[in-house]
Amino acid sequence: MAMKIIQAECTSCGDCKPVCPTKSITDKGSIFKINVDTCTECDGEFDSPQCLSACPAGEACIVYV
Numbered sequence: 611m612a613m614k615i616i617q618a619e620c621t622s623c624g625d626c627k628p629v630c631p632t633k634s635i636t637d638k639g640s641i642f643k644i645n646v647d648t649c650t651e652c653d654g655e656f657d658s659p660q661c662l663s664a665c666p667a668g669e670a671c672i673v674y675v
């Protein structure tokens with residue numbers, strides 16, 4: 611269970627990175643990615659994925675894998 615960033619929709623705003631409780635979001639240059647091995651979909655910590663809530667592009671940009 612993990613989330614994924616659709617690169618074509620991501621504007622590299624960076625809003626998702628600081629809200630991730632598992633530090634699963636990294637950026638290399640302007641490319642933001644979610645580590646599928648550590649992303650928990652925020653299960654046990656929040657009711658919904660915090661990156662998705664923070665992303666201005668919402669469900670078009672961050673999707674369930």
Ligand code: SF4
Binds near residue numbers: 612644648651
């Ligand atoms: S769903 Fe939660 S744990 Fe996974 S990348 Fe988003 S904020 Fe981090």
Ligand code: SF4
Binds near residue numbers: 622623624664
């Ligand atoms: S919040 Fe959305 S648009 Fe901004 S860097 Fe993260 S995935 Fe990209």
